[in-house]
Amino acid sequence: MYSKTRRRVLLGLAHKAAQQLGMDEDTRRAAQRAFCGKESLRDYSDSQLIAWCWELKRRGAEIGIPAPPPRGGGWGRPTEPQLGEIERLALAMGWAGLDDGALRGFIRRTCGADDVRFITRGQATAVINGLRRWLAHRQRHAGQEVA
Incomplete structure (x- = not known):
């Protein structure tokens, strides 16, 4: 102090x-x-x-x-490419982008932050990986190929 x-x-x-x-x-x-x-x-x-x-x-x-x-x-702030990837994945999930409540909930569960603006680079990586896994899971169960 x-x-x-x-x-x-x-x-x-x-x-x-x-x-x-x-x-x-x-x-x-x-x-x-x-x-x-x-x-x-x-x-x-x-x-x-x-x-x-x-x-x-x-x-x-x-x-x-x-x-x-x-x-x-x-x-420690997320890079622009990380934020862009988070937004792209959020849109692919059917959410309204970085300000969507579902994304905020996912971020809260994944890394404890209340919003994408408050995460670190490491947390951004965890969010990206989690969204990719979730999207792949949804696509497999919908009978779609994973990109």
Whole structure:
């Protein structure tokens, strides 16, 4: 746990960066919720707060962050190809894409996350593999060939 002073500095940097990027309060809170599932930075852990500051810097904010960036490029977020494959498989299952409730339920059962936006790369791989197996099972039982 960081000292209260260091945490206050990080909170201030995050707010300053959001202002630089032209985010009003509603937009900022929505972006924070999309990034980590929490609207308020006060609810972020220290590592999540640092990752959020680095994300804002990646988006173009000019801030100096008194901590190294999180390890693993992309900070463990799923790659675009992974997200595309999840969406493709969801559509093949007959779901409405990444925002479908059935997909959210599958993700919750598979890796414990509430939404595709909150999974890691490793969890994305588990979701993809699970969807492929489920789709293949459905196709076999429907008498179709597995692609």
